[in-house]
Amino acid sequence: MTIFEKIINKEIPASIVYEDESVLAFNDIAPQAPTHVLFIHKLSKTKNVSEMMKNHPEQIQDLFNAITSFAKENNFEDGYRVVTNQGKSGGQTVFYTHFHFLAGASLGRFGK
Numbered sequence: 810m811t812i813f814e815k816i817i818n819k820e821i822p823a824s825i826v827y828e829d830e831s832v833l834a835f836n837d838i839a840p841q842a843p844t845h846v847l848f849i850h851k852l853s854k855t856k857n858v859s860e861m862m863k864n865h866p867e868q869i870q871d872l873f874n875a876i877t878s879f880a881k882e883n884n885f886e887d888g889y890r891v892v893t894n895q896g897k898s899g900g901q902t903v904f905y906t907h908f909h910f911l912a913g914a915s916l917g918r919f920g921k
């Protein structure tokens with residue numbers, strides 16, 4: 810089981826900042842921006858976004874619905890970044906599909 814499934818099951822704590830029936834979002838333990846939130850789907854059985862796109866594209870829609878709601882509720886509509894790392898070469902370390910939401914700083918074009 811991945812660390813994110815343990816967070817869904819409440820086996821380990823997380824600072825939850827958004828939740829709806831499908832999606833859970835919590836602060837990243839090692840933030841790379843003033844706001845750094847991880848969005849995961851509660852029903853995901855996929856390791857990465859390409860598996861999710863193939864098997865459960867509706868979950869990507871659920872995730873982006875949550876992301877846009879979170880941005881609106883927290884007044885980030887002026888700007889934020891959504892990132893997904895796929896595979897070891899893409900920098901992925903937790904193999905449970907997730908999106909990083911970064912905001913609260915002037916973000917460089919591809920860096921922090």
Ligand code: 5GP
Nearest residue numbers: 812823835836837838839894900901902903
């Ligand atoms: P990835 O590297 O797979 O794209 O992203 C995994 C993210 O999960 C990293 O940014 C890392 O800091 C975060 N992370 C790893 N373990 C934990 C944890 O136990 N709690 C929280 N909140 N974040 C974690």
